[in-house]
Amino acid sequence: MDALYRDYILEHYKNPRNFGELEPHDLDFHDHNPLCGDELGVHIVVEDGKVADLRFHGQGCAISQAAASITSEELIGMPVAEVERLGADWVIDQLGIDISPTRRKCALLSLKVMRGATTGDASWPD
Amino acid sequence: MAAVATQPLVDVRADFPVLQRTFDGKPVVFLDSAATAQKPVQVIDAMSAYYRTSNSNVHRGVYALAREATDLFEGARKRVAAFAGADPATTIFTGNASGAINLVAYSWGRTNLGPGDVVVVTHMEHHSNIVPWQLVCAERGARLRYLSTSETGELSLDELDEVLDGGSVKLVAVAHVSNVLGTLNPVEEIAARARTAGAVTLVDGAQAMPQMPVDIDRLGADFYAWTAHKALGPTGIGVLHGRRELLETMPPFIAGGHMISRVDLESSSWNELPWKFEAGTSPIAEAVGLGAAVDYLRAVGMDRVRAHERELTAYALERLAEVDDIRIFGPLDAERRGGVVSFAIDGIHAHDIAEICDREAVCIRAGHHCAQPLMRTLGVAATARASFHVYNSRDDVDALVSALQAARKVFEL
Incomplete structure (x- = not known):
């Protein structure tokens, strides 16, 4: 089996979960990776301080799309305050593969837009 | 000049120290001269x-x-x-x-x-x-x-x-x-x-x-x-x-x-x-x-450099077309283009193409190539790009095409 493009990575890439738009939504954010031009946006519905539902949209490589898809399943139901505390390691753990420095921003783009939507801080996660 | 691209030009390859390198035992195939070319020992x-x-x-x-x-x-x-x-x-x-x-x-x-x-x-x-x-x-x-x-x-x-x-x-x-x-x-x-x-x-x-x-x-x-x-x-x-x-x-x-x-x-x-x-x-x-x-x-002669680029580009256009689901951008006639070929493969993002090429030590560029307005015109976020110079040969194009076939296999296409 391929060390990077594992079955579940490709499966999430080809059939991403929670992709599309959500109208109406409470929070949204849109950003891009300036290195490659990949774009990702998110719509979030908040209920009782939790992420009740979300949809990612945009285009990107297998790593960025799989990261958005895989983490979306964890993010739904998570208290917004908890989302704000998530860091880069959380995403890398969720992906379950080694990410080289050149692909790190691919992996982190979805968390970047999540944090942009919830905290207004659009810096790259540490 | 028809056969000039079958070999690197007048065996210039030996003049370029970086091209002697290997990665994981594989000789480097440098196809990113449009980003920056390798330097001959004469320049160094x-x-x-x-x-x-x-x-x-x-x-x-x-x-x-x-x-x-x-x-x-x-x-x-x-x-x-x-x-x-x-x-x-x-x-x-x-x-x-x-x-x-x-x-x-x-x-x-x-x-x-x-x-x-x-x-x-x-x-x-x-x-x-x-x-x-x-x-x-x-x-x-x-x-x-x-x-x-x-x-x-x-x-x-x-x-x-x-x-x-x-x-x-x-x-x-x-x-x-x-x-x-x-x-x-x-x-x-x-x-x-x-x-x-x-x-x-x-x-x-x-x-x-x-x-x-x-x-x-x-x-x-x-x-x-x-x-x-x-x-x-x-x-x-x-x-x-x-x-x-x-x-x-x-x-x-x-x-x-x-x-x-x-x-x-x-x-x-x-x-x-x-x-x-x-x-x-x-x-x-x-x-x-x-x-x-x-x-x-x-010393090489710019007419010969151009002939070499044209022949190699024509060969690349021909070989790349063998890859299923590939889209090649730009003029299809090598006469009307320089030694740069951008392409996309449906179902594999350009970054993933470049990553899998790298496993074979094939160096290509992936991304927007500092031309975002053009990317929007083409309707893509990114393309993969191979580009040539005097030190490239048909073998390099063959290595690229093999790596692209490998990428399709990894992505189960």
């Missing part, structure tokens, strides 16, 4: 020799070492000018091609552009031939207009004529060879039509000068910008060739040492061409390296 040695034996600042010293450095520096300028068919006095050393375009945008643009004036660029420009014009147009109240690219990645001279007929066009800025599409634009014709309409032309030759014979004098463009590092030379030095009458009336861009004739407390007068535009200590070793690079290219 010339720069090393300069630092070891002749290093000194240029122009100002009266001692023998300084004279030697000055002779090397100005000698390089003469050879670079001759290589391009230009006059040394109108051959200005800049930091890179962006530096050359910015020089024109700020020095010529600030003096010659005003409200209502139009600057024409094209959808296939590199950001370096878009953003300086955006800034100077915003500053001067001028308007930026884009020429479109056809489905085969070519410009329409009819559209150019329509825009020029508007009467407000002051400058046309166009790539000689597109860094994404590979399109070889008819810059001689564009410059002639622009001149008739009273507009000046700037040609971004970053991708053209390294791979085909270019005669600035015959081309008729008012400004021509290129960079050393894509032409087998070092990073850190670019070139602007300009029409003397324009350069003489243009104010300096960067101010500082060496570009002056006399400095008084309130004002100064300027050095003569080309030094008026070369403030501060110049990239001396880099100029020496560029001189060695153009010597190298002239």
Whole structure:
């Protein structure tokens, strides 16, 4: 089996979960990776301080799309305050593969837009 | 010349130390010369020799070492000018091609552009031939207009004529060879039509000068910008060739040492061409390296370099078409393009293509190639790009095609 493009990575890439738009939504954010031009946006519905539902949209490589898809399943139901505390390691753990420095921003783009939507801080996660 | 690409040109490959490297036991297949070319040992040695034996600042010293450095520096300028068919006095050393375009945008643009004036660029420009014009147009109240690219990645001279007929066009800025599409634009014709309409032309030759014979004098463009590092030379030095009458009336861009004739407390007068535009200590070793690079290219022969690029591009277009679900951008006729081929494979993002190519030590570029407006025109976020120079052969193209087939397999396509 391929060390990077594992079955579940490709499966999430080809059939991403929670992709599309959500109208109406409470929070949204849109950003891009300036290195490659990949774009990702998110719509979030908040209920009782939790992420009740979300949809990612945009285009990107297998790593960025799989990261958005895989983490979306964890993010739904998570208290917004908890989302704000998530860091880069959380995403890398969720992906379950080694990410080289050149692909790190691919992996982190979805968390970047999540944090942009919830905290207004659009810096790259540490 | 039909068979020239079957082998690297006159076995030049041995001259390029980086190409002797292996990664995980696999010999490197370098297909990213449009980003930066590899350097022959002749260039590396010339720069090393300069630092070891002749290093000194240029122009100002009266001692023998300084004279030697000055002779090397100005000698390089003469050879670079001759290589391009230009006059040394109108051959200005800049930091890179962006530096050359910015020089024109700020020095010529600030003096010659005003409200209502139009600057024409094209959808296939590199950001370096878009953003300086955006800034100077915003500053001067001028308007930026884009020429479109056809489905085969070519410009329409009819559209150019329509825009020029508007009467407000002051400058046309166009790539000689597109860094994404590979399109070889008819810059001689564009410059002639622009001149008739009273507009000046700037040609971004970053991708053209390294791979085909270019005669600035015959081309008729008012400004021509290129960079050393894509032409087998070092990073850190670019070139602007300009029409003397324009350069003489243009104010300096960067101010500082060496570009002056006399400095008084309130004002100064300027050095003569080309030094008026070369403030501060110049990239001396880099100029020496560029001189060695153009010597190298002239020894190979630019007609042969062009023939090699054309043959290799034709072969790449033929072989790449064997890959299922591939889309190849730009003209399909190698006659009408330079040695750059961009492509996309449905179902695999360009970054993933490049990642899997890297496993076979095949170096290609993936991304927007600093041409985001063009990416939007093509309807893609990114493309993969292979580009060639004298050291590439058909074997390199074969290695690329094998890696692309491997990528399709990994992605279960």
